[in-house]
Amino acid sequence: MSLGPIFFCCDEGYAAPFATALRSLAEANMSNWPLDIRVLVDASGDWTRKVQASLPEGAAIIRWHRIELEAFRKFPTNRHISASTFGRLFIEQFVTAEDKRALYLDADILVLGSLEDLWRADLGDNTLGAVRDNFDNDLKFGKTPLPETKAAPRVTDYFNAGVLLIDLPRWRERRVVEKAFAYLQNNPNTPFADQDALNVACDGEWNELGKHWNSVDFVEKINLARTPDDLRPGIVHFAARVKPWNFAYWNQNAGFYDKVRDRTLFRRTFAMRQIDRLLRLWGPSRRTLGQFSRTSRLAAKTLFSRTQKA
Numbered sequence: 001m002s003l004g005p006i007f008f009c010c011d012e013g014y015a016a017p018f019a020t021a022l023r024s025l026a027e028a029n030m031s032n033w034p035l036d037i038r039v040l041v042d043a044s045g046d047w048t049r050k051v052q053a054s055l056p057e058g059a060a061i062i063r064w065h066r067i068e069l070e071a072f073r074k075f076p077t078n079r080h081i082s083a084s085t086f087g088r089l090f091i092e093q094f095v096t097a098e099d100k101r102a103l104y105l106d107a108d109i110l111v112l113g114s115l116e117d118l119w120r121a122d123l124g125d126n127t128l129g130a131v132r133d134n135f136d137n138d139l140k141f142g143k144t145p146l147p148e149t150k151a152a153p154r155v156t157d158y159f160n161a162g163v164l165l166i167d168l169p170r171w172r173e174r175r176v177v178e179k180a181f182a183y184l185q186n187n188p189n190t191p192f193a194d195q196d197a198l199n200v201a202c203d204g205e206w207n208e209l210g211k212h213w214n215s216v217d218f219v220e221k222i223n224l225a226r227t228p229d230d231l232r233p234g235i236v237h238f239a240a241r242v243k244p245w246n247f248a249y250w251n252q253n254a255g256f257y258d259k260v261r262d263r264t265l266f267r268r269t270f271a272m273r274q275i276d277r278l279l280r281l282w283g284p285s286r287r288t289l290g291q292f293s294r295t296s297r298l299a300a301k302t303l304f305s306r307t308q309k310a
């Protein structure tokens with residue numbers, strides 16, 4: 001069966017994780033080759049050819065579409081997220097009338113199983129299928145697990161936008177992009193950027209998919225190498241700040257991730273491995289230093305306010 005179009009948004013800074021995600025997708029979905037991949041980029045370059053060449057022969061037909069992100073640069077994103085996150089809002093411009101559905105995937109993922117069941121998922125009369133975000137329940141109980149979640153929009157249920165199965169006719173008919181953009185205009189400091197905007201635009205009109213399709217934050221919770229094949233999620237999403245390709249911070253899935261990356265043209269060179277080793281040593285001391293400077297700043301502030309009162 002044909003799978004896709006499958007959309008990604010990427011920029012040069014994310015080329016290596018993206019190539020790794022694509023490689024995992026291709027390897028886990030061989031019976032659907034050639035995969036229909038469409039990538040939204042704000043600039044192309046040598047890296048796009050390198051990503052393409054990171055796939056086995058015949059695995060995918062990749063189309064690169066340039067998008068204009070200028071209108072979005074004024075909206076802040078989290079420190080580790082670039083403006084290319086807003087690319088999701090351009091998907092409908094790069095589909096044909098024959099495309100009834102589109103699958104959107106973040107680039108910070110690994111695909112570990114066939115996506116056929118996801119592609120066929122029942123959406124009822126909803127605009128999209130997605131996985132509930134981990135903090136949705138906390139918000140409902142008035143808890144804010146991360147300080148930034150305090151300002152997240154209160155919707156019926158809140159989804160994570162890293163994996164979206166989109167019903168294209170409904171997406172257009174319900175003017176999702178227009179509504180999302182209006183939300184961003186009125187709430188430019190919303191903490192999770194276009195994810196917040198999409199949650200507002202699709203409030204009460206999305207279907208909950210099994211956790212299996214967007215298994216978030218496994219970096220810290222589950223050791224993928226030790227999990228048997230059949231228990232691994234279909235899609236692991238490294239949504240936390242700690243990424244398995246960032247060797248400055250210890251995480252238990254770095255080796256598992258790196259084995260997939262090794263099969264791309266972005267495999268780490270000997271020199272990169274040495275640098276990563278140093279970063280790994282520097283990482284903890286950097287954290288200690290950061291803590292030290294925060295503590296001393298706080299102490300200085302306390303002292304200063306006391307002096308003033310006196």
Ligand SMILES: [Mn+2]
Nearest residue numbers: 106108162239
């Ligand atoms: Mn992500």
